C-alpha cells in the first residue's frame with residue numbers, strides 16, 4: 485500500500501532526494517566516507533555549503549545585498565535570535581495571527597517590549613487576517629514581526645509587506661517556516677526571512693535566515709555568539725560546527741526544486757493541490773474549513789468533521805488507507821493535511837477519495 489504522510493513537521497521529503505541520500509550514504513562522491521563523517525572545513529563540504537547557498541539564492545532570487553545563514557535551533561531559535569540581534573530602542577511590533585506568532589511574542593517579551601496586535605477577524609465562523617494597510621505599526625518600532633503561514637491554524641498571508649503603511653525604516657521580519665519556497669515572493673519586500681528547515685527543506689534542527697546586510701550592524705557583542713547574525717555571517721555559518729548533514733540534504737532539495745522548474749512551477753502545483761482539497765471540503769456535508777478564502781493556507785489545510793464524534797474513526801480509517809498524520813494540532817483539534825512541496829498531487833487525490841468514501845459510509849449509517 486502506498487503511504488502518504490501528511491505530517492506538519494518534520495514532514496515528508498521528496499522521494500527522489502531520499503533515494504539519492506540512500507545511494508551515497510556510505511560512500512559520498514568516491515571519498516569512501518559519508519558526508520556525515522567529513523570535516524566541515526574540507527574542500528568537499530565547503531563546496532556543498534556554497535552550492536546550498538547559491539541554490540537558495542537562485543531559487544528565491546535573493547539579491548547580493550542579502551545574506552543566507554544556516555543557523556541551529558530551528559524556527560524557535562529565531563524567536564530568540566530576532567529580538568536579541570535586532571533590538572535597538574527596546575520596542576517591537578508583533579502581529580499575531582495564530583499559534584506560532586503567539587509563541588514568538590512570548591519569547592520576544594523576554595528581550596524587549598512587544599507591542600502586540602492581534603490581526604485575526606472572525607466573521608460567520610471564518611477567520612481572516614486584517615489587510616496589512618490596517619496594521620498600526622509605530623515608526624518607533626525596532627522591527628515588525630509576523631508569520632506568513634500559520635502552520636497550526638492553516639492561515640496564510642498572501643499580501644506583500646509593501647501593503648504596510650509604515651516606512652522601510654522599520655525592518656520587516658517574517659517567519660516562513662512552513663511556506664518558504666512554496667510560492668514566489670519578492671525577497672526585497674522583507675528585511676529578514678527565517679524558516680525552520682523541517683517543513684519544506686530538510687531535516688529538523690536547522691533554520692535558514694535570509695537577512696538584509698544593512699541589518700547586520702545591529703547585532704551587539706552581548707548577543708550569544710551562536711545566535712549572532714553578524715558573527716554567523718562573518719564565519720560563513722561555521723562559528724560552531726554546522727549541521728552538515730542538514731545542509732547537504734537541503735542542497736539536494738534545492739537541486740530537486742530547480743530541476744522541476746523552480747519556485748514558479750512548484751507554486752502552480754501547490755495551488756492545484758490546495759484547490760482540489762478545499763473544493764472537496766467545501767462541497768461536502770461532513771467537513772468544514774474555518775478560514776476565509778483569501779487566507780486559506782496552500783501548505784496546511786485544516787478541516788473539521790461536523791460530527792466530532794467521528795474524529796477518531798476518521799483518523800483510524802485514514803491510517804488503514806495509507807493516509808497518515810492527518811490529525812490536527814492538539815491545541816485546535818480537527819484535522820490537518822500538510823501538503824508541502826514534496827507531497828505529490830496523487831497524495832492529495834488519495835486523501836480526497838478517502839474523505840468522500842468516509843462521508844458516504846457514515847451518512848448512510
Ligand SMILES: *Cc1c(COP(=O)(O)O)cnc(C)c1O
Nearest residue numbers: 558559560561584635661662680
Ligand atoms: C514549525 C514552526 C516553527 C518552529 O520550528 P522548530 O524548528 O520546531 O523550532 C516556527 N514557526 C512556524 C511557522 C512553524 O511552522
